[in-house]
Amino acid sequence: MITAAAQERENYLNASHGLKSWFLTKDHKRIGLLYLATITLFFFIGGAFATLIRVELLTPQGNLVSSETYNKLFTMHGVMMIFFFLIPSIPAVLGNFFLPIMIGARDLAFPKLNLLSWYLLVVGGMFSLYAMLAGGVDTGWTFYTPYSTTYSNGYVIATALGIFIAGFSSILTGLNFIVTIHRMRAPGMTWFRMPLFVWAHYATSLIQVLGTPVLAVTIVLLFLERVFHLGIFDPARGGDPVLFQHLFWFYSHPAVYIMVLPAMGVVSEVISTFSRKAIFGYGFVAFSSVSIAVLGFLVWGHHLFVSGQSLFAGMVFSFLSYFVAIPSAIKVFNWTATLYKGSISFQTPMLYALGFIGLFTMGGLTGLFVAALGIDMHVTDTYFVVAHFHYIMVGGAIMGYMSGLHYWWPKMTGRMYPEAWARLSALVIFLGFNLTFFPQFILGYLGMPRRYHLYPPEFQVLNVLSTAGASVLAVGYLMPMIYFIWSLRYGKVAPVNPWGATGLEWKTSSPPPVHNFDETPVVTHDAYDYASLMAEEVEVG
Amino acid sequence: MDRFQLFPVQASTLAPEVDHLLYFLLAVAVFFTLLIFGAIFYFAIRYRRRSENELPHVQHTGYTLEILWSVIPFGLTMVMFTWGASIYFTASKPPNNAIQIYAVGKQWMWKLEHAEGQREINELHIPIGTPVRLTMASEDVIHSFFVPAFRTKQDVVPGRYSTTWFTATKPGKYHLFCAEYCGTNHSGMGGWVYVMEPMDYQNWLSGGAVEGSMAESGKKLFEQLACNNCHKDDNSGRGPILVGLFGKQVQLAGGGSVKADEAYFRESILQPQAKIVYGFEPVMPTFQGLVTEEQLVQLVEYVKSLGPKPGTGPVDNGQKPVPEKSSTAGSTPANR
C-alpha cells in the first residue's frame, strides 16, 4: 500500500504488519482507519437502500417492490445511516485520529477501550445486518410503539439490540474523548488554545455520554414490552405509547447534534486554514458548541407537536427550540465573517466547507419553520421534515465529513488526493444534493406524507426530480470512493503541511509516527496563529 | 386533480392563517440565505488568495457584531414563536357550535360516523362554513388524520380520544391521508374529504339507509351490554344516574373532581376503577375488550345525548347548550 517514497521513515502504517497488528491495535490512528473502513461499508449499504427507495418513487404506483419491502427499505436505510454511519462518522474516524494529535497527546486516554468501542460498533452492525438479511424490520428508525412492540412482525429485537450495542461504542468513545481532553493536553495547550474541532468534540462527547444511556434504557423497555408484554407502552395494559416518543426523542434530538457538531468543528478548522485567518469570534464559536449540547436536551418535545401532548407543553418546546437556533446562527455568521479580508484559497476541503455553510444554513432556517407550531401541524410527518433533516444531516454533517476527509487525507495516508477530481466531486455532490432534496420541501408543503410507498399522481413530477438528483448524488459519492483508493498508490506524496495550517497535526510527519510526535510539543500560541506560523517557516526556510 | 402543483389549495379557515405565517418565514429564510450565500461569494472572490505568502490582518472579535447577530435573529424567532403558537392555540380549541363527527382509525382504513348515524369508510362528507369537530380513536397503532387542504393534522393515539376541528371554506374533493407510519399499507390508508354546500350536505345526510343515529345505536348497546341494569333513570340502580351528566363536574371518591367529557366517559367504561364517583362502590366491571372503538363512540354519544338537561330522552332532546346552525337543524330526528 505504501510505496518506497513514503517509506523513508517509520510511521504508524509501516511500523508493524499483518492482520493481527490491525485487529489488536491500540493506536488511535489505526483504530480511526478501522472505523473508516467499517462506516464506509455501512454508508454504501445504507446508500443502496436509498437508491431502491428513490427508484421506487419514480412512479406513484408501487411497481418495483411491495409495500412491505418498501417499509423495510426506509427503515433499514434510516437505521444504517443514523446509528451506524452518521453518529460514528466524524468523531470515530477523524476525532479518533486527530483529537489526540491536535492537543499534543500520544494517544487517547484509554487505548484499549478505544479498540473495544470499535468492536462494539462492528458487533452491533452485525446484529442489525443479520436482521436485515434474515427478513428485515419495518418500524421506521424511530420504532414508535405500539407498532414496534405489538404489531410489527419484523426483526425488531435484533435490530434494536444492534443499536443498543453500538450505543455503548458511542458512550465509550465520548468518555475517552472527555478524559483525553481534560488530562492529556500538551504543555501550553490551554483550554482556549484548543482548536475548535476539539471544542466541538468535547461538546459532542458530553451528549454521547449523557444521552446515549437514555437510548439504551428505551431499547430495554422496548424489549421488555415486546417480549414480556409488560404494559409500559401498551394502552390496553394501562401503558402510554406516547411515553416511548418522549424517551426516544430525549436521546434522538440531542443525537442530531452528535451528528452535526463534529462537522461544525471540521468546518471551523477548514475555513480558518483556507482563509489563513483565525476564526472570527473563537470564544463564541467554542461556547456555542457547548450551549447547543446543553440546550439540545431541552427540546425533544418538538417532535411531538401533534402527538397529543398538552397545549402548554407544545408551546414550551417550541419556545425552547428557537433558543437552540441562536447558537447555530452565531456559528454561521462567525464563519462567514472569517472570510472577510481573508486570504482565501479554494482547495477541495474549502469547497466542501463552504457547501456545508450554505446547506446547513438552509437546513437550520427550515428548522425555524418546523419549530413554529402553526406550520409544524401541517408539515410534520411530511416530506418537508424529510428535506429539513437531510439538509442538516447530509448537506451539513456529510459535507463536513467529506471536507474533513479531504483535509486530513494527506496526513492520514501520506498521499495527496487528485485535486481536480475532488473539486469536481464537491460540485457534483452540492448540485445533486439540492436537486434531490429541494423538491421535497415543496412536496411536503403540498402534503405528501413521509414513509409513503404509493402516492397521488400529482406529486410525481417533484418525485422524479428528486430521484434524478439522487442519481447525480450517487455519482458524487462514488467519485471520492474511487480517487481516494487510487491515491493510496498513485497520489503525490504529501508534505508535512500541505495547506499551511496551524494545528499540531501539521507539525508532525505525514503520516505521523506511531507515537504521533518525536518529542512532546510545547504550545506557545493560540490556535490559528498564522503570523507566527509563517514567521517560523521563514526562519526554518 | 392530477395537475402538477407547487402550492396546496386553501380549503379551510385555518389554511390562509398557516400560509401567511409561511410567507413570513419564507421571507426571513430567503433574506438570510441570500445574505449568507451573497457574502460567501463576494468574500470568496474579493479576498481570494493572490500570492502564496499573503498574510491577512488579525481581526479581533467584534462584540457589537456578536451581540447584534444574536439579538436580531432572536427577536425574529420570537415573532415566529408567538405567531405559530397563536395559530396552534386556535387549532386546538374547537368552537362550541361545531358539529360532532367520530373517526376510528385502524390498520388500514378510516371509519367515520356522523352523529346522525351515517357511516363512511375513507370518505368524509362535511358542509362548508360550519365548524366540524372530530373525536378520534384508534383500534390498534398510532395513526394521524391529515388533510393538507385544511392544514390540519392530529395523531390518533390508541387508548385515548384525540380531537381536531376545521371549518371548510371551499367546496371540493380533498385528500385525506394517514400521516403517522402505521405498518404495511400506511400509504394506502387515505381517502377523500368532500366539502359540500350546506344544502347538498343536508341531502347527503338524509339520503342512504341509516340504521339510526349514533345515540340510538348507543342506546341499543347500552341495553345489550346491560349497562341499564345498574344505570337507571332513577336512584334504584347501583350506578349513578347518567342523565344530565355530560359537561358537569363529577365529585370523585377520595376528593377532587373531573369534568364529564368524552374522554371521561371512555375511561369510565374501559377502566371504571380509575376514577370512582363519590358515594358509589367500585362495582362497575370493565368493558375493555368487549366493545370495539366504534361501539364505544356510540355509547359515549348516547351518554352525551342524555345530558345535560335531566329528564330528556336521547332522541330529539336538542339539549346541546349552544345554538345550532339553522341549516343543519331539524333535518333528522337525531339532530342534536
Ligand code: HEM
Ligand atoms: C437549527 C435549529 C433546528 C431547529 C429549530 C430544528 C427543529 C426541528 C423540529 C421542530 C423538528 C420536528 C419536525 C417534525 O417532526 O414535525 C425537527 C426534525 C428533525 N431535525 Fe431539526 N432542527 C434544527 C436543527 C437540526 C439539526 C442541527 C439536526 C441534525 C443534525 C436536525 C435533525 C433533525 C431530524 C433528524 C429531525 C426529524 C427526525 C424524524 O422525525 O425522523 N435538526 N427539527
Ligand SMILES: [Cu+2]
Ligand atoms: Cu429535534
Ligand SMILES: [Cu+2]
Ligand atoms: Cu398510517
